[in-house]
Amino acid sequence: MSFFDDLFKPKEEKVKVPIKEDYQKNLDTIKEILKNCDDVIYREFQPMKDKKMNFAVVYAEGISNKDLLQEYVLKSLMLLSSDLLKEPRLMKEKLYEEIKKQSISVADIKEIDDMNEAIDSILCGDTVLIVDKWDKFFVIASKGWEFRSISEPSTETVIRGSREGFVETLRINTALIRRRIRDPKFKIKQMQIGERSKTDIAILYIEGIVNKDILKEVEKRLYEIKIDAILESGYIEQLIEDEWKSPFPQIQNTQRPDVVSAALFEGRIAMIIDNTPVALLIPATIVALLQSPEDYNERFLIASALRILRFISIVFALFLPSLYIAITSYHPGMLPTDLALYVAGSRMNVPFPAFIETFIMEASLELLREAGVRLPGAIGSTIGIVGGLVLGQAAVQAGIVSPLIVIVVALTAMAAYTTPNYSFAIAFRMLRFILMILAGIFGLYGIILGMIVILIHLCNLKSFGVPYLSPFVATETTWKDFKDVFIRVPLQFMKKRPEFLHRKNNDRLKNPKSAIEEDTEDE
Template structure:
């Protein structure tokens, strides 16, 4: 397992210089480890005597609850204590090289390695591996025995699709990498694992397909991850915020997903996926606003339907950003824009409302945000109830009390629904936040204010980059990357999507490599 070496290689090498080398005597080693792990009562020390005459001392140290006991009992303890005596060669030989014999012949475990410092051993213990100490042997044998109670692979909660795979990432790093590997049986798929967090030592991996990925972006990602200096990484959200380009922006510059199929699709496009242990959310970089407005299902449904849905989604994004501000601008500044009948009916419904339209909009928008936040925090069934109660009852009551006009309630409701139609939750939050800015702009300058706010937003978005990639790609490089338009507001038919987006390495743009091979085949047949 090359991965193992890499995993500990990166950080391990550094420690080797500082770390304390194990002592020859097993007692000393156990003492040292006990010292380091003082008051850690979840560490189990099991001392045994092995060898033909039971005269070699050995010890097994592990963290309770993080290991696979079955494996420990049947294949480690059993082998050390019993099998080792029954196997040839002669007991005399074993006596001398009991350590190497154990290592090479007895332990029937798939993954094992040796480390030369106590610190590394401790890290392994805390990661769920088992450390085997043998008397008169100055290395620590580490047996991979991770196994703990974990949530099974289940359907992702945030990205639900009607059609498509139902499996989602879980909190266990290894399960997640397996979910990805299952979809890419290509030796070019690279998983570079490392640990981040000075204290938490969280496993994480940078995953990419070597020949498709853009080397520049990969280097950038690696460099940025190196700069992370944090005591603990509890979720991929930490990493996202530590390595993104512009932390002032309300827009996420790294996409996250719970779906392995989305992550893998990103890999095939030449993007980089970052997996972090203890987080079911994989990070995808670089990303674009366009990618955030796509759903996995778009590729599983037929292209014309997917295109229609995408158009609807872009419309939803615009509505969720602009509708309340347009309402404010039109009612308080430019009533000449709407038909006379509508203007009169709005005026009629607003009769008796004591607040200006902007205050009305702010009240209702704040209320709906409160409802939404409350609905998320409350347990499942109650959360749904609060939505209905809030939406219907408060809206109705507010209208009857004459605080807001009925049209405002409709506007707010449509806006809220639209913002739910945006697939990425974090983009939707950004839009929700900006909506208030737009309402203020509309309340001060009407449509002119909205125009300025739009320009401000677009200026920001155009300046924004995700790992060197323009955030609004491909709309901002329309002429150069005209091919990328195939997968934006529209979703071109599958056979015509034969080129990768321009994120990918230039030499690997063609997706249908086998096409040429097929043609060769045909020629041969003929």
């Protein structure tokens, strides 16, 4: 476990490098640190006619807004100098005040006295303004770069619901959520993780609803991460999850701001990581992973029916191929007579035993899926037709597989696709193969054994202290959450937030005034 010990070593405090008064020295230090970083631009200028005062702006090209620099920093500094020349007396004393208060018309500007911080700011896209004979820098917020426009996420499409999906820029993502939660108690806590990547990470929660113990645990685990780079939210997910050996994801991920907002209103915690459109939701339960945002947008009868369908479909996705193996190889007596005879007839002259046959077909389906993901959209669908229709048809006609297995595999694939969460669905894809092997060796007995092992594991599994199977492993109060498991009761009856988080304030639907009062009591 030395790898993890290294990873979670407490962080060393950053050493502060003070800024000197000497303009040239400061500039040289920056240039030394950012040597060979050719995207960093140094613009030196002497606006005063006597050229006594040296100014310099340092910024990284591509991630800072050049127009803003030109219009509101450089231009106004030049104008300022001409004003100041008229009153040389003011120059010495009030230069910095003037610059800050009058000259630079940029929304966000701050002073710093640490060289490391200055470097970080430059690399974030901010602009550092170096002024002669002053031991501080101005940092002008000039972040600005090209980003993908907000579009519908391709993995979590809904028929009725918002079409917005997250983009790769953290700030836009938090804005998408802020637009949905106009509550002062909605908090966005930001931190940076990654020694070198210095990736921004925002922890989102609603104070008063969130369970503070879970929040503390999340912050603690995040703080313990010591890694060079975070490229995607998957890195964070894998580093802070409870059980890294489990095939099941213990943290939900989503690309939809409405899903994140709904989770926040339930009292869960969201995490948005810069440079990825995938947000994390903590804690996750098996029920949450099987929900679709549409469950709440549609009316309750239809929503409940779809829920039940989804539960049935995970059973199908998990067990269908192994049941086929077990029944055809071990227990043909379980089938109705006519079906048993038909199955026996359709498998006549098939050269492979049922286990090999199923394995070949399931494996080719996985190949098809993987190929479809890698290829661009248009070719991807061609692969689907070639693989699914042509290959399946040809295999049956050639007599290599029985027609029944094609139906079984197709049904399994369809059932697997109904799972709204991709990470959760791939866990089932893997377990399906294990169950198939067990069915091949032990028949139905093996399937039951495998199911028991999976259930034991699921019962043990926890996501940030919350049982993964809740509310199936109900305690005194969590049984109430069954109102939102197989069926979704009408919204009128969902007066309480889900119980599994064990928070204090549970009321959703009531007099708004008293809700606010209770929030304050909670703090």
